[in-house]
Amino acid sequence: MPARVLVYSATAGYRHDSIEASIDALRSRASSTDFEFDFTEDKSLFTDEHPAKYDAIVFLNNSGIVLNDTGKAALQNYLNLGGNFVGIHCAADALRDTPFFGEQIGAYFDYHPPLQESVVEVVDNLHPSTAGLPARWRVLDEMYNFQSDPRAMFDHGTPHPIAWCQERGADVQQGCVAGRSWYTGLGHTVEIWGDELFLRHVLGGIMGALACKTTRAYNKEGKVGNPPTEV
Template identity: 70%
Template structure:
């Protein structure tokens, strides 16, 4: 997927110009998005290619159950920030904005009530350097499950890494952004949620580690004149 022009993203979901194509060339893009894909979605060759892309300063976005993908792959767990553990039943819950200056949260109310799954995670994303953007107000919903892991408090739901922790030592990291929201069909028609996701994508693209904003970048597309 290519987003262009990048500047149009700031004006809201209705102004986004999207082009789709299929390619095996993983050096062509300024960001890789894992959207609601769980399980072992890449074989060993694919995992090596993703690691190489990140090592070349590629950017990464993960949405919802992407945190349940590629378990047993340490670099991916670090890059996404934390693996999914379990979620309580689907219900309306309060999500609180921790940082309202980030492009992915700037358009959200301080207390937002989406109908979605409030994920529990197997670790605290803060442990790999992630900065939390959204947290879940645990008093606003019912969670009958048994928590087995410490994911930190307040309960993280969305976060970012200025330097993705999945790169190998000695490499320059691109950005990483993750949101645990995005389960229902309906939320993908919600302007607030779409602004949240597009703000995250906009932010990773502006990392200055890829060709979108850096002519010395080793992956990605150069900016398109409009």
């Protein structure tokens, strides 16, 4: 049974022009993965029941306060039950009033210099999100600076991280099951969503999060996720 992934792209502040392109890109590649996507901007779906259908939740270029108190509590509950989390680009500028979300992202956005071609140094090529990337990856995108160093919570290579993962989501409450978290600061432009290396990076990030096997698609004891079909 494929893993099921909910992609949430609601905005309450700046809205990226690339959101529609990113949805199209992910949808077009679903058949080449072992997971399937559902897309929404409906915050009312964040209840204890609806997220429980998914093996991972992706926050895609969100901004501002995109969940009400009920939705925030539902997201925390989902993560406490072993749900996996992925954040992309401007997701680091969402839910700044919600400390557990900041911990799950790893760091909140601070500012960025002008759009420019930059070199991303791959310090760990063993993760699915970096496997196959060149050691020095040239990309045209916004290079985020963050309000804190995510390595304060977990080890992540050399200075100025732009993408990272957490083996155990940092916001999960004591005594609960921790899934994984993965974040990339890349994903600003429409054009980058047509870049095969970048899409490999994003899809690999989702794969890496799902690989912890805390959810039903991979673990019959999982408390959230897409349950395998009985035969």
